[in-house]
Amino acid sequence: KDYELRQYETAKWVSTVIRGETQKEAMRQGFWKLFHYIQGKNEKEMKIDMTVPVTCLVKSGCTDFKISFFVPFEHQDYPPQPTDSDVFIEERKATALFVRSFGGFASPEKYAEEADTLARTLRNRGQPFHEDFFYTAGYDSPFKLFNRHNEVWYFKK
Numbered sequence: 001k002d003y004e005l006r007q008y009e010t011a012k013w014v015s016t017v018i019r020g021e022t023q024k025e026a027m028r029q030g031f032w033k034l035f036h037y038i039q040g041k042n043e044k045e046m047k048i049d050m051t052v053p054v055t056c057l058v059k060s061g062c063t064d065f066k067i068s069f070f071v072p073f074e075h076q077d078y079p080p081q082p083t084d085s086d087v088f089i090e091e092r093k094a095t096a097l098f099v100r101s102f103g104g105f106a107s108p109e110k111y112a113e114e115a116d117t118l119a120r121t122l123r124n125r126g127q128p129f130h131e132d133f134f135y136t137a138g139y140d141s142p143f144k145l146f147n148r149h150n151e152v153w154y155f156k157k
Helices: 023-037 110-123
Strands: 002-010 009-021 054-061 064-070 089-090 095-102 135-138 149-157
Touching: 009 023, 009 095, 023 054, 023 064, 023 110, 054 110, 064 110, 110 135, 110 149
Parallel strands: none
Antiparallel strands: 002 095, 009 064, 009 089, 054 064, 054 135, 095 149, 135 149
């Protein structure tokens, strides 16, 4: 299958927005800001387990990138508040997503290519979706060399 349709429940994510950088640099900076949050840079000075996926919101024609970590289930009700003013907790509402999965090391160019392929497929099949933005989702540590899992997400209309 070229894609799947997934239903996600309402959930909290810890996020940061990096402005005016390349997507690759925004991902690097955003990852470290969020990593410091889960390492204890929060009001409770609490270490939180790393979760996947790490997502990046990509808007067409925009150089702001929102990088996010999923808040683990045990902290969903009361996530510790970030102490870095650039980091925030957001609640994403329940939604349906069109998802395309692919392997290998994903560059911003590869994510864009996969998003284009997914968008084309959805248009050809008459599936309405929000075309002005997509999310990238990475599931693996940079140290994992084989059987890597990446995704691009479009929100269903």
